[in-house]
Amino acid sequence: MILDTSALSKEDGIYFTLRNIYSKQGYSRYRLKKFEEYSLYLENMSFLPSQSIIAFNDADGRLIALKPDVTLSIAKNTKATSQNPEKLYYRESVYRMDKRTREYREISQAGIEIIGFSDSYSTLEVILLAAQSLQAVDGDFVLNISHMGFIRGMLSDFNTENREIAEKITACLSAKNCHDLAEYAAMAGIPGVKINTLTQLISSKASFKDTIEIAKGLISGNNTRQAVAELEEIYDVIKDTPYADKIIPDFSIVADMSYYNGIILRGYVRGVPKAVLSGGRYDNLLARFGKNTGAMGFAINLSEIGAYYSAKTQYDADILLIYNQSHRPRDVLQRVNELQKNGSSVLALQTIPEGKRFKQIVYM
Amino acid sequence: MLNIAIPTGRLGEKACSILNEAGYDIGDIFGDSRRLVFQNQNISCILVKPVDVPIYVEYGIADIGIAGKDTLLEYNPDVYELLDLGIGKCRMAVAGPVNFTDDTARPLKVATKFVNITNSHFRQKGREIEIIKLSGSIETAVLLGLSDVIVDIVETGKTLKENGLDVLEEIFPVSARLISNKSSFNFKASEITDAVARLKGVIENDKNN
Numbered sequence: 001m002i003l004d005t006s007a008l009s010k011e012d013g014i015y016f017t018l019r020n021i022y023s024k025q026g027y028s029r030y031r032l033k034k035f036e037e038y039s040l041y042l043e044n045m046s047f048l049p050s051q052s053i054i055a056f057n058d059a060d061g062r063l064i065a066l067k068p069d070v071t072l073s074i075a076k077n078t079k080a081t082s083q084n085p086e087k088l089y090y091r092e093s094v095y096r097m098d099k100r101t102r103e104y105r106e107i108s109q110a111g112i113e114i115i116g117f118s119d120s121y122s123t124l125e126v127i128l129l130a131a132q133s134l135q136a137v138d139g140d141f142v143l144n145i146s147h148m149g150f151i152r153g154m155l156s157d158f159n160t161e162n163r164e165i166a167e168k169i170t171a172c173l174s175a176k177n178c179h180d181l182a183e184y185a186a187m188a189g190i191p192g193v194k195i196n197t198l199t200q201l202i203s204s205k206a207s208f209k210d211t212i213e214i215a216k217g218l219i220s221g222n223n224t225r226q227a228v229a230e231l232e233e234i235y236d237v238i239k240d241t242p243y244a245d246k247i248i249p250d251f252s253i254v255a256d257m258s259y260y261n262g263i264i265l266r267g268y269v270r271g272v273p274k275a276v277l278s279g280g281r282y283d284n285l286l287a288r289f290g291k292n293t294g295a296m297g298f299a300i301n302l303s304e305i306g307a308y309y310s311a312k313t314q315y316d317a318d319i320l321l322i323y324n325q326s327h328r329p330r331d332v333l334q335r336v337n338e339l340q341k342n343g344s345s346v347l348a349l350q351t352i353p354e355g356k357r358f359k360q361i362v363y364m
Numbered sequence: 365m366l367n368i369a370i371p372t373g374r375l376g377e378k379a380c381s382i383l384n385e386a387g388y389d390i391g392d393i394f395g396d397s398r399r400l401v402f403q404n405q406n407i408s409c410i411l412v413k414p415v416d417v418p419i420y421v422e423y424g425i426a427d428i429g430i431a432g433k434d435t436l437l438e439y440n441p442d443v444y445e446l447l448d449l450g451i452g453k454c455r456m457a458v459a460g461p462v463n464f465t466d467d468t469a470r471p472l473k474v475a476t477k478f479v480n481i482t483n484s485h486f487r488q489k490g491r492e493i494e495i496i497k498l499s500g501s502i503e504t505a506v507l508l509g510l511s512d513v514i515v516d517i518v519e520t521g522k523t524l525k526e527n528g529l530d531v532l533e534e535i536f537p538v539s540a541r542l543i544s545n546k547s548s549f550n551f552k553a554s555e556i557t558d559a560v561a562r563l564k565g566v567i568e569n570d571k572n573n
Contacts, residue, residue, distance in 0.1 A: 100419075142550040176549075179448040203446070203560070205553035248550075252444070268547040273424025274442070275546065 010309040011302040015091055015110050017136040018300070022089035022112055025129065030088040030113075032073050038063040044072055047259050047285065052097035054104060066095040070109060071297060075285050078115050082293045085116025091302075108306075111279065111299035115286070118294025120230070123263055123281065124237055126296050130265050130277055131243040133300055137276060138269040142246055146253035146264040147231060148280070150215065153223025154198075160188040174254045176202050194218060202252045208235050211249040230262070259285040265298050272308045276301050318344035320358040322351070327364050335364060366407050366555050369421055369429035371414035375452040375540055379430045382449065383407075385569075386562040418443060418543065427548035428556060433538045434517055438478045444549055446560050447542040450567050456481060456535040459524050460506060460513035464532060466491075467512075475505030476515040485515070485535050503527045 008016060023029075038055045045051055047069070054066040067073055070092050080086040091110040098105050112129060114122055127145065134141035151173070160166040165188045172181035178199040185195045197217040206214070212231055219225050231249065238247050255264050260280045267277030279298025286295050319339050323332045332348060339346045339362065352361070368383075370376050376394060383390055390409055393402045402409040410426055418441035421429040428446075434456055436445065456478070466472060468491075475496040476482045486493045496511050505511040507527055517538055518524060518531055542563060544556055 140551070144550070176444040176446055176544075178446075180445075203557070205549070205557060268550050270547075270551045271424075273422065273545055273547050 009306060011108060011306040014137055014300075014302060014305065018110050018133055019089070019091075021129065021132050021136065025087070025125070027087045027089040027112055030074065030090045032067065032070065032077075032090065032092055034066060034093075035064045036067050036073055036076075038065040040072060040076055041065055041068060044259075044285075044288070046256050047072060048096075050096040050099065052104075054095050067092075068094050068096050070094060070111065070299060071113065071282065071285070074113050074115070074297075075282070075291075075295065076289055078291070080115040080293070081291070082116050082118075085114070085293075087114045087117075088112060105303070107304075108302040109299045110302055111297060113295065113297035115295045116293050117296065118283065120233055122294075123230075123296060124234060126279075126298065127234060127238070127247065127263065127265065128241065128243070130267060130279065130298050131238075131241075131247060133298075134246075134267045134269060134277055135243075137300070137305055138271070140270040142248055142268050143243070143277070144248055144250040144253055144266045144268070145231075145234075146249065146251050146266075147227040147262060148255060148257060148260045148264055149223050149230075149262055150218075150227035150251065151254055152257050152261075153221050153225075153227060154218055157218075157220040157224060158185075158188060158190050158194070160190070162188065170254050173198075173202060173252055176252045178203055202250075205248065205250075207245075208239070208247065208249055211251075215249075215251070227262075234263075255280055257284070259288075263296070267298075267300075269305070272304060274301075274304055276305050314357065315359050316356040317347040318359045319346045320352065320356075320361045321346055321348040321364065322361065323348060323364040324350055332364065335362075365403075365405075366428060366552060366559060367410065367426045368407055369410050369412055369417045369426035371417050371430060371432075372411050373414060375414060375430070375432065376411065378451040379449070379540065382451065382563060382566050385566045386559075415439075421543050421545050424545045424547060426545070427552055428542060428544045428559060430540050431543050432517075432540055433536070434478065434481070436541060436543070437536070438480050440480070441543075442546065444544045444546060445541050446544050446556070447563055447567075449540045449542055449563065450571075452538070452540040454517045454519040454538045455531075456515070456538055457518045457531045458485075458513055458515050458533040458535065459503075459518065459529050460532050462528060462530045464513065472513065473511040474513055474515055475502055475511035477502065478515055481535065482515040503529060 041053050053068050055063055058064045070090060089112045093106050093108055095104055095106055114126060131143050134143055155166055165184055168184045182195055201214050212228060215228055219228055238244055253264050253266050260282050261284050262281030264280035266275045269276055277298055277300050281296040283294050286293060321336060336346050336348050370379055380390060380393060388406045389404060393409055400411045412420055415435050417429040417431040418435055418439050420426040421443050422441040432452055471492045471494045473494050474482055475498050477498060479495055479497055482495055498505060502514045502516045503523060505514055506529060521531060524530060549556055
């Protein structure tokens, strides 16, 4: 059977392509239950993008929730270890509250997770799969890459013991807010040279190579040195791929340090105002479930993409076939089949519907 | 081309003159015309209500915008805050009768437009409050006995004084900020960083004169 992907909605069409990309790389499909125990989310509230969760009681009185996130469920349920690692892909619905409308939305997500891996190759594979996934959405994309080891190392090198100020500095980083950053950094006693480098690092959109050179100015401890080395290793490979100029470091991307520890990813496509891809390395999350191994992954927000690429055509159907009670069902069926032969879509009705458009109207 | 959301009102007029000084040649877009969208070869301007600027930017209709720190803290939009423009300076403050004493035996009644800011301020202080959300003329709430105090932006404090009120506590200083959509920052990087540099030049020039 030949599947006509042009007839699929943008969401389904993209998922179709993504599934091919992931399974070609040896990833297997993972299915999740729609529900999890509410306590899973309660204990990991700061991991979730929205704090409101649809919860209800099951027959035994346990509090159950409609899942607002996929990664937490996989991290909790996986049996994978370093000896027995897993590479998975999924397509699932998650339920989150919209910040502005205060209404729950069902969001369709597709993504991958690799569990039991901490080597450089697997990190690189995830980054390149993220780039390929964005390419499947739209050729005009940017994949931003950041490193939590670098951010964490930098903050500890700054010796900011005041947690409140450290939090404010992180908030300024993620808003690319250089004016307030300078003020808080000065309060924390961070040397002026370092503040200038940090400001330069988050405010410019330079190439991968140049950004790493700027970042080198902030190396002082082991964490920052290792992080920069890892980024250099990644750059060394991706510079020879078709995605060389589309993967760009951006150290304003900050994720919760109690879950994420290494590379962080955010992907954008032109014309969609919010990030359509996000993910990263989350060894720390696995550690919270007592699993001592590496894990990384990303999710693509198919609903967000679908909202900006309308697949709606000018017509509701190519041909409207009008029949009435006097026609025999057999004849109508035969006529529909005839009209469909050259690939047209045919809607058979007894009356002309209001507010719909057709290329052609045919009467029996 | 860059799309910029400009707030209507006094802040917008100041923003306009800074954009003109930065060489965007938008002229007097608040003049006699009632047009809400204005475009020349440099930039496309959308005139919207001040509180709506972050929404237009977050949803990507505008690539950049000019918004007060007060609206940014109240609505917490997912945008970049690239520059402190140093215009529209004022303070977010708690204000009340000149000789106000707090009766801690009951919740404090607070009238405000800024529900989130008010909630988080009093939560930090551990004071139980009852919020009354209003849309304007907040001062009258205390005068007419609707609330004990108000939380609002205060520029000179003149309106407060004329109504027998005074600033009881400052919460944070406010000024206008240049914000940017996170996706646009990737796809219009050079135009946006150029705008930041040009506006920064104007601000620093004004500071030195």
